[in-house]
Amino acid sequence: MLSKFSELSSHLNYLVDADPNLAIQEARDLVLDGRDRLNMMSLRAATLVNAGASLGHKDAIDEGVELYRELHNFYPTVEITYNLANGLVESANCGSADSKWLDQQEHARAYRAEARRCYWRVVQDVDTDVELRTQAWTNLANLFAKTYRLSEAHDARLSALKVDPTNGVAAFCAALDLMWLYRRGDCSELTHMEAVMLARQALRNRERIVQYAGERVAAQVEALASELSDPPSRSQHLNPFIKWVEEERLTLAPAVELVDTSLGKLDWLTLPGILEREPEVGSMPPPLFAMFNMLKSDFALARDLAWRASDESVWPKTGQFADTLDYALYGPDTSALILAHRTALDLLDKVAVMANHYFELGLAPNKVSFGRVWRDSADKKTGTALTKKVEVLIRAGVYAMYGLAELADDYDSSEGILRSQKDLRNSGTHRFVVLHDFGDPLRARQAPEIEHLNHSDFIAEALGALRVARSAIQMLALAISQHEEILRKQTNGMIGTLVVHDHHWVRGEDEEL
Known part of the structure; x- marks a missing residue:
C-alpha cells in the first residue's frame, strides 16, 4: 500500500511540472475515503496548491488550502501547519496582474495574516526539523519584506541562518x-x-x-x-x-x-530633511524633531534597563522581601527588566502619535493608539479598512506606512503573532508579573492578578519587545523619508535649508563610543 501511494505521489509531482492542468484534474479524482484518507487529502492539497500556483489558478490553490485547513483540524503537526502557510502565501500572491500594490495587499490581508501565524507556530517549536524551521523563518521573512517590515525580515533571516x-x-x-x-x-x-x-x-x-x-x-x-x-x-x-x-x-x-x-x-538613525509647513515660526526646527529625539531616548533607556537588569550588583540592596516559596525573584533588577519590556512597547503608541502629527491624520493626540490609528473601526460589511488618509498616503508611495499598519494588526489583533507581547505589557502595567529562576512557574500559588513566568523566557520577551519597537521607529523614519521625497517632487522653485545640528555637539557634550 505504501509503495502504491509513493508511486502515485511521484506521478503527481511529475505532472505538476510536466502538465499542471492534468495534475489538477487527477488530484481532484483522488478518492478520499478509506484508511489512507489523510494521506490522500495531503497529496491532493499539495498537488492543487503547487499546480495551481504554476498556472496562476487561484481556485485550485484555495481548494488545496481548504483541504490543508481540514487536515490541520485532524492532525495539527508542524508539517501540515507549514504546508498550510505555503498554500496561503501562494493564494495571496495569485492576484490580478492589473492589481495595484495596495489593492493586492488588502485583498489578501487575511490570508497573509494567517500565513504569518502558521509560520510563527513552526519557528517557535524548537523540536521542529532543521530544514522545515529554517524555511519557515525564510518564508516569514519574505512576507515581512513585501510590506516594508525590513528589520523584522532581517531578524527572521538571521534566525533562519542561525538554525541552518x-x-x-x-x-x-x-x-x-x-x-x-x-x-x-x-x-x-x-x-x-x-x-x-x-x-x-x-x-x-x-x-x-x-x-x-x-x-x-x-x-x-x-x-x-x-x-x-x-x-x-x-x-x-x-x-x-x-x-x-x-x-x-x-x-x-x-x-x-x-x-x-x-x-x-x-x-x-535620523529624520530626513523636513519641508517646513509653518514658515512664519522662524528658525526653530519643527516639533517632529523633539518627538523623534524622545522616541530614541526612551528606546535607549529601555535597552539600557534590559542590559543592567542582567547584573543584580548594579542595583542597591535596599529592599527586604518575603520569600513566597516558589523560587520567585524580587528586587529592582527584576523590576527593571519588566519595566524595560513595558517601556519598549509603550513606544508604539508614541510612534502612532508622531505619525498622526506628521502625516496630519486628524486625530486628537490623546485619542491615538498604535493598534487603531491606521484603520477605521470594524464594520460588518467592510471589515477594518485603512482610513482614507492612510490609504491616500500609501497609494502615493509612502509604502512603509503599510508596514506600520500590518505590524499594528499583528500586535492588536486577538490572533496576531505579537498579541502575546501586548497582553504581557498590559499585565506588567495594570497587574503583576512575577518571574521565577527555578522550577515551574505554574506550580506557584496562582491568582488572576499575577502572571507567573520563567525569568529566562521573559528576557527573550523583553528583547523581542525592543526589536518590535526598533522596527516601528525605523519604519516611521522610512515612511517620513518616502513622503518627503514625494513632497520635494511636488515643490516648485528653490528650497531653503536649516541645518539641525546634533544636540550633544551643540552643548559640547559629544562623546565617542
Whole structure:
C-alpha cells in the first residue's frame, strides 16, 4: 500500500511540472475515503496548491488550502501547519496582474495574516526539523519584506541562518534588502560590507540558491559578492554593552546592522530633511524633531534597563522581601527588566502619535493608539479598512506606512503573532508579573492578578519587545523619508535649508563610543 501511494505521489509531482492542468484534474479524482484518507487529502492539497500556483489558478490553490485547513483540524503537526502557510502565501500572491500594490495587499490581508501565524507556530517549536524551521523563518521573512517590515525580515533571516548556516536563500535575501537601504543613501559603509559578506555566505551554498531561486538569482549573488575585496578586519568590541547590543541587533540605525564605532554613536538613525509647513515660526526646527529625539531616548533607556537588569550588583540592596516559596525573584533588577519590556512597547503608541502629527491624520493626540490609528473601526460589511488618509498616503508611495499598519494588526489583533507581547505589557502595567529562576512557574500559588513566568523566557520577551519597537521607529523614519521625497517632487522653485545640528555637539557634550 505504501509503495502504491509513493508511486502515485511521484506521478503527481511529475505532472505538476510536466502538465499542471492534468495534475489538477487527477488530484481532484483522488478518492478520499478509506484508511489512507489523510494521506490522500495531503497529496491532493499539495498537488492543487503547487499546480495551481504554476498556472496562476487561484481556485485550485484555495481548494488545496481548504483541504490543508481540514487536515490541520485532524492532525495539527508542524508539517501540515507549514504546508498550510505555503498554500496561503501562494493564494495571496495569485492576484490580478492589473492589481495595484495596495489593492493586492488588502485583498489578501487575511490570508497573509494567517500565513504569518502558521509560520510563527513552526519557528517557535524548537523540536521542529532543521530544514522545515529554517524555511519557515525564510518564508516569514519574505512576507515581512513585501510590506516594508525590513528589520523584522532581517531578524527572521538571521534566525533562519542561525538554525541552518547553509541557507543561501535567506543570506542572499538579507543582502538584497540591506543593499536596497544602502542605495537609498541612508546607511553606513558597514551596511554595504555586511551585504557583501551575506552574499558570500550565500555563495558557499550556491546549489541551494539554484534549487530554490534559479540560475539568474545565483548570478546576482555572485555579482554582489564581488563588489568588495576581502573586508577590513573588525576588532572585537571591548565594551561588553556594545558587544551585547551588536549581538542582539538593538541599534537604532537605518538598517539592522553591525555596530560601526567610527560613527561615534549606536543610535544614529535620523529624520530626513523636513519641508517646513509653518514658515512664519522662524528658525526653530519643527516639533517632529523633539518627538523623534524622545522616541530614541526612551528606546535607549529601555535597552539600557534590559542590559543592567542582567547584573543584580548594579542595583542597591535596599529592599527586604518575603520569600513566597516558589523560587520567585524580587528586587529592582527584576523590576527593571519588566519595566524595560513595558517601556519598549509603550513606544508604539508614541510612534502612532508622531505619525498622526506628521502625516496630519486628524486625530486628537490623546485619542491615538498604535493598534487603531491606521484603520477605521470594524464594520460588518467592510471589515477594518485603512482610513482614507492612510490609504491616500500609501497609494502615493509612502509604502512603509503599510508596514506600520500590518505590524499594528499583528500586535492588536486577538490572533496576531505579537498579541502575546501586548497582553504581557498590559499585565506588567495594570497587574503583576512575577518571574521565577527555578522550577515551574505554574506550580506557584496562582491568582488572576499575577502572571507567573520563567525569568529566562521573559528576557527573550523583553528583547523581542525592543526589536518590535526598533522596527516601528525605523519604519516611521522610512515612511517620513518616502513622503518627503514625494513632497520635494511636488515643490516648485528653490528650497531653503536649516541645518539641525546634533544636540550633544551643540552643548559640547559629544562623546565617542
